[in-house]
Amino acid sequence: MTAQRRVVAEVLDGEHVHLTADEVLARAADRLPEISRATVYNTLGELVSLGEVVEVATDGRAKRYDPNAHQPHQHLVCSGCGAIRDVHPGGDPLSDLPVSERFGFAVSEADVTYRGLCPECAKA
Amino acid sequence: MTAQRRVVAEVLDGEHVHLTADEVLARAADRLPEISRATVYNTLGELVSLGEVVEVATDGRAKRYDPNAHQPHQHLVCSGCGAIRDVHPGGDPLSDLPVSERFGFAVSEADVTYRGLCPECAKA
DNA sequence: ATCCTACGATGGACGAAGTCCAAGTCAATA
DNA sequence: TATTGACTTGGACTTCGTCCATCGTAGGAT
Numbered sequence: 001m002t003a004q005r006r007v008v009a010e011v012l013d014g015e016h017v018h019l020t021a022d023e024v025l026a027r028a029a030d031r032l033p034e035i036s037r038a039t040v041y042n043t044l045g046e047l048v049s050l051g052e053v054v055e056v057a058t059d060g061r062a063k064r065y066d067p068n069a070h071q072p073h074q075h076l077v078c079s080g081c082g083a084i085r086d087v088h089p090g091g092d093p094l095s096d097l098p099v100s101e102r103f104g105f106a107v108s109e110a111d112v113t114y115r116g117l118c119p120e121c122a123k124a
Numbered sequence: 125m126t127a128q129r130r131v132v133a134e135v136l137d138g139e140h141v142h143l144t145a146d147e148v149l150a151r152a153a154d155r156l157p158e159i160s161r162a163t164v165y166n167t168l169g170e171l172v173s174l175g176e177v178v179e180v181a182t183d184g185r186a187k188r189y190d191p192n193a194h195q196p197h198q199h200l201v202c203s204g205c206g207a208i209r210d211v212h213p214g215g216d217p218l219s220d221l222p223v224s225e226r227f228g229f230a231v232s233e234a235d236v237t238y239r240g241l242c243p244e245c246a247k248a
Numbered sequence: 249a250t251c252c253t254a255c256g257a258t259g260g261a262c263g264a265a266g267t268c269c270a271a272g273t274c275a276a277t278a
Numbered sequence: 279t280a281t282t283g284a285c286t287t288g289g290a291c292t293t294c295g296t297c298c299a300t301c302g303t304a305g306g307a308t
Contacts, residue, residue, distance in 0.1 A: 002256065021294080036258045041295070057184035062294060076221075076229055085227050089220040096213040097200075097238055103209050105200055107240035114221055116231035126285065145265080160287045165266070186265060 007032045008043040012053055012067040018075075018084040020062040058084060058113055074112040080121030087114065131156045132167040136177055136191040142199075142208040144186040182208065182237055198236040204245030211238065 011027045012019065019027070025040045044065055047053040056064045058077045064084070073086045074093075093110035135151045136143065143151070149164045168189055171177040180188045182201045188208070197210045198217075217234035 004257070034258080038259075038296085038298095039257055042256085055184065057181060060179065060181035060184075060187050063184050076225075076227065076231065078229065079232075085229075087221060087225045087227075089217075089225065090222055091220045093213075093217060093220065093236060094238070096215045096217065096236075097211060098214055101200075101211045101213065102240075103200065103211075104243040105202065105209075105238075105240040106246050107200065107238050108203075109239040111237045111239070112217060112220075113235045114218070114229075114231050115233040115235070116226075116229040119228040122230055128286070158287080162267085162269095162288075163286055166286085 003032060004028075004035050004039050005043050005046075007035065008040060009047065009052075012047070012065055015068065016084070016086055017068070018056055018064040018066050020064055022062065024065060056084070058082075074114065076114040076116070078118035078121055079115050080117050080124070083118050127156060128152075128159050128163050129167050129170075131159065132164060133171065133176075136171070136189055139192065140208070140210055141192070142180055142188040142190050144188055146186065148189065180208070182206075198238065200238040200240070202242035202245055203239050204241050204248075207242050 007028045008024060010031075011024050021037075021040055021044060024044065025035070025037055028035050028040060044053065047065075048055055052067070052069055054066045054069045056066050056075060058064070058075060059082065066086070068086055071088075073088050076085045076087045077083070089112065093112050094107060097107060097110070131152045132148060134155075135148050145161075145164055145168060148168065149159070149161055152159050152164060168177065171189075172179055176191065176193055178190045178193045180190050180199060182188070182199060183206065190210070192210055195212075197212050200209045200211045201207070213236065217236055218231065221231060221234070
């Protein structure tokens with residue numbers, strides 16, 4: 001555990017946190033100015049491998065990193081401003097996929113992205 | 125309707141077709157060697173705006189383009205080889221998200237990506 | 249205390265994916 | 279024929295991410 005890794009882990013802490021790697025770098029650099037991009041990517045990759053952080057790709061742009069990895073959840077994304085909230089749908093999305101639609105796959109996971117306008121963007 | 129646009133539209137035709145922009149370019153260039161990358165991107169963008177094609181971003185890498193836009197469906201992705209199938213889950217994923225989990229958003233869409241191993245990858 | 253070693257950090261080069269722009273082409277119209 | 283406008287082209291550029299050679303440093307060995 002180096003100072004760099006600790007700072008990256010501390011930046012990624014809280015509810016509804018979905019930072020890009022660049023945002024993580026910027027916030028880490030506030031506390032440790034000489035931290036490098038490569039170290040941020042390396043550390044994020046390790047946190048993902050450890051299951052402490054999950055990657056979220058909601059828009060085909062930069063991946064975002066979500067520290068809320070221990071509680072299963074899905075994401076609600078604003079089509080206007082890109083804001084992301086963690087949400088907990090009722091029911092198991094996996095059970096909605098009948099065997100006849102599984103093509104012999106061993107299906108193990110279902111990622112759901114809900115899209116719509118947030119209250120701010122709906123007003124404008 | 126130019127020759128370029130026609131070729132791009134023809135390349136994107138069929139079931140379970142999920143090509144990247146580069147793959148579209150390569151196949152279009154087989155028939156029309158001087159077609160340019162910019163034209164492929166322009167045409168794909170127009171097809172998406174027209175609702176004839178949907179963008180699919182299953183892996184945080186290159187976007188894929190799915191011509192099966194008129195029948196609502198979700199995607200099943202192999203965690204091993206990246207193969208993609210169109211699938212039709214029962215029930216409406218939107219109805220699984222209770223109002224208390226909508227944070228005031230006007231939710232209009234739910235994208236579901238099922239993940240698992242395809243029969244080929246499960247064997248290996 | 250000094251030296252070694254190995255892991256991690258660094259920064260810069262590189263690559264993939266996609267966008268942007270000025271210039272060129274072409275067909276329809278005046 | 280000249281003009282116009284839409285479409286295409288190629289290349290420069292941006293963003294996001296990876297790779298790699300080098301450097302620093304902490305801890306163990308001498």
